[in-house]
């Protein structure tokens with residue numbers, strides 16, 4: 001990989017095992033960031049992250065506060081279990097750092113709003129990782145809906161079935177806050193009409209023994225006469241995904257988030273079906289990386305889609321900090337997603353529709 005000609009900023013990684021390992025790699029390989037400290041509670045994860053970064057043992061910590069005290073940095077990246085996010089984001093902001101946090105931003109609307117207010121007060125940038133909405137099939141749907149290529153959108157339906165085989169880290173409504181957030185955020189990213197009313201149900205199917213809810217259903221009523229339905233579960237028997245958008249002239253169907261094509265069903269008169277390719281990957285500013293090079297040479301990302309999308313997030317974070325270019329999933333903008341999740345929880349608890357006023 002050729003060196004990248006730009007100012008690298010310093011970043012502290014919190015949670016460097018499992019998902020956090022991809023963060024360390026993405027920050028490093030993007031060329032935009034230089035990891036300067038590692039935080040985790042598992043020594044083996046710290047040791048593995050030291051191997052990737054070349055950092056000494058003195059750059060390893062077991063709490064975010066200790067790292068913030070000892071090591072200077074421009075930013076902090078948080079990839080710890082969801083229930084720690086709010087406290088770790090606040091600690092980083094209060095230490096004057098910009099923050100990138102994994103989804104789910106927090107596990108309550110109040111906490112997310114508090115973090116956004118703190119970031120504004122301290123003039124720090126706050127970004128949430130919402131990588132599902134960045135996959136090419138979803139970017140293409142977003143563009144086609146925005147451009148009204150098939151006429152205005154009227155209806156949508158998303159279903160997602162994940163046979164995870166076991167629960168997530170313990171949190172309330174674990175599917176909603178830890179997985180459903182991806183699908184609901186993606187839905188908002190594609191539909192692009194603010195949600196005004198929500199009927200929601202977060203529960204467990206009768207045979208499910210998970211310690212908190214594995215499944216979510218919701219009907220969303222949006223501005224402009226647009227409405228749609230969502231059903232997703234992490235305790236499915238088998239895999240499944242479909243996102244269908246009924247526009248005035250045709251229905252658009254994505255049957256696979258990672259798919260290279262979309263189906264277009266024209267009608268109701270002169271019915272016909274066609275298949276269209278999805279838009280290319282976003283490789284801007286990442287051309288030095290072998291995965292981007294493979295795409296630019298027409299070979300596709302292979303198994304590198306994950307790292308490429310993660311690197312675009314680190315590029316966007318850098319641009320936000322240096323140029324002030326606010327990404328789609330800034331903390332402020334991500335509040336729309338968190339408001340929707342909160343409304344689904346409230347609708348479940350109160351057994352009624354919840355009105356959303358928006359920002």
Ligand SMILES: NC(=O)c1ccc[n+]([C@@H]2O[C@H](COP(=O)([O-])OP(=O)(O)OC[C@H]3O[C@@H](n4cnc5c(N)ncnc54)[C@H](O)[C@@H]3O)[C@@H](O)[C@H]2O)c1
Pocket residue numbers: 014015016017018019020039040041042045062063064079080081082084102103104129131169178
């Ligand atoms: N965007 C995605 O594609 C994606 C995929 C998987 C997970 N995630 C998100 O990443 C985050 C982590 O998920 P995970 O499955 O990797 O969780 P995990 O339970 O594997 O923990 C992640 C890391 O955090 C460390 N950790 C635990 N407690 C900590 C603490 N108090 N301080 C610092 N580090 C601590 C763990 O040792 C581990 O290395 C969650 O927010 C999850 O929703 C995102």
